[in-house]
Amino acid sequence: MAMATSIATVRRRRFAAATTGILALALAVTGCSSGTGEAPTTSITFWHYWTDRAEVLQSLATEYQEETGVEVKLELVPGDAMGQKFQAAAQADKLPDIAASWEPAGEVLAVYANEGQVQNLSALDGGQDWFDRFEPATVAGVSYAPDNPWKVDPGAYLVPFDTNNMQFLYNKDLFDQAGISKLPTTLNEFVDASEKLRAIGAQPFISGFSSWPLESMASMYIDNAISPETRSAAYAGEGRYDTKEWTEFLGIFETLAAAGVFADGIVGYDMPAAETLFASGQAGMIFDGSWALGVFNQTNPDFTNYGVFLPPSLGDEELRIPGGVGSTAFVVGSSPHVDEAAAFLEWLTDAPQQKKYAESSFNIPANREVATELALDENIAAFAEGADKLIAPTTEVMQAPVITTMAKGLQLIIAGTDTPAAVAARMQLALETGQPQ
Structure with a gap:
């Protein structure tokens, strides 16, 4: 991370030189000139599903054409259809030049990478510097x-536009009305703040607990409450889930529910509904990701008096938060315009463009120079500071049937219709049978 102006300046010059080299290659191949106003001799197609930032991407594509003469045609594709559309286009040999990725660099994309349809960007000239x-x-x-394990040639295959993490956000007006002068850092303080919010008629805490956010919140407290040794043993099938440690972890949610922390009917809320409740000023706190800043701006542009804070920890040990790479795209390796497509994505992730992208989309820019050195919205900055507090990546993961059983069990615990001990026992049964319980 750049710590001094001189270092940052050197980096900017190096990035500019790399960009210039790739653009020069693209222009030499296509014969187009920059800023001539003539019809482009090269046109590249970019499929994406980011409806919330379509406008800024179009603006940047227009700017790029004015600078280079290369036209970038942006096509919106429904997010849940991207994978199927790409597969069908691959079979029909009608792929775009660039595509927003619907999967991380894992098993699904490995098939396309091995077939050369997802380009290894590290193998391109200047890829490492980029x-x-x-x-x-x-x-x-x-x-x-x-x-x-998929035997893909090593290297970077996706281009990151932004990063993300999940923290708590709070309504500053409701906190003032409730007399909450200190952001909660422990569960006891979290409960105390929630009681004060209920006293003024506000829902204390909301999130999309009918789906994946509940698992994300649980992952924080698993990491915070259960020792690495115990986790590893359970994930490997050598330990057990029906133990005191796992039962106490599940008991965190029972304690919070009994104290009235969770919004009424929270297990029936998906994320859009939870975000609407928070952005309408009816809930004091929400567990959400950095992308929520853009959602709130779209949902209620007048709702701006809110802040971000790290979720409360169980004790003295710092709580780690979920997060990682956000939106990504890749160059289609079978495209006749690989160099031009790579040049555009490199330009798009350079500092000036990343700043425009961040300010318009309210996302944390992936370019570390922008994320750390340029003035950003205070809430974007707060999320950006969370980048060094992420749960450490690991190949050891909870088994899928156990995850499903745990998520369902947590919903029942929050609803007051099940107990931590019973849920822990079902998690163990899911491990033993390989079936959700």
């Missing part, structure tokens, strides 16, 4: 490691 502008952890999140 990816120096991102944090090492971000690069790792868009790359296939040398020892990956």
Whole structure:
């Protein structure tokens, strides 16, 4: 991370030189000139599903054409259809030049990477220098490691536009009305703040607990409450879930529910409904991701008096939060315009463009120079500061049937219709049978 102006200046010059080299190659191949106003001799197509930032992407594409003469045609595709559309287009040999990725660098994309339809960007001239502008952890999140099980040639295959993490957000007006002068850092303080919010008629805490956010919140407290040794043993099938440690973890949610922390009917809320409740000023706190800033701006542009804070920890040990690489795209390796497509994505992730992207979309820019050195919205900055507090990536994960059983059990615990001990026992049964309980 750049710590001094001189270092940052050197990096900017190096990035500019790399960008110039790739653009020069693209212009030499296509024969187009920059800023002539003539019809482009090269046109590249970019499929994406980011409706919330379509306007800023179009603006940047227009700016790029004015600078280089290369036209970028942006096509919106429904997010849940991207994978199917890409597969069908691959079979019909009608792929775009660039596509927003619907999957991380893992098993699904490995098939396309091995077939050359997802380009290894590290293998391109200047590819290594290009990816120096991102944090090492971000690069790792868009790359296939040398020892990956899918035998994909190692390197960076996805281009990160932003990063994300999940924290708590709070309504400053409701906190003032409730007389909450200190942000909660422990569960006891969290409960106390919630009681004060209920006293003024506000729902204390909301999130999309009918789906994945409940698992994300649980992952924080698993990491915070259960020792690494116990986690590893359970994930490997050598330990047990029906133990005191796992039962006490589940009991965190029972305690919070009994104290009235959770909004009424929270297990029936998906994330859009939870975000609407918070953005309408009816809830004091929400567990959400950095992308929520853009959602709130779209949902209620007048709702601006809110802040971000790290979720409360169980004790003295700092709580780690979920997060990682956010929106990504890749160059289609079978495209006749690989160099031009790579040049556009490199330009798009350079500092000036990343700043415009961040200010318009309210996302944390992946370019570390922008994330750390340029003036950003205070809430974007607060999320950006969370980048060094993420749950450490690991290959050890909870078994899928156990995750499903735990999520369902947590909903029942929050609703007051089940107990931590009973849920822990069902998690163990799910481990033993390989079936959700």
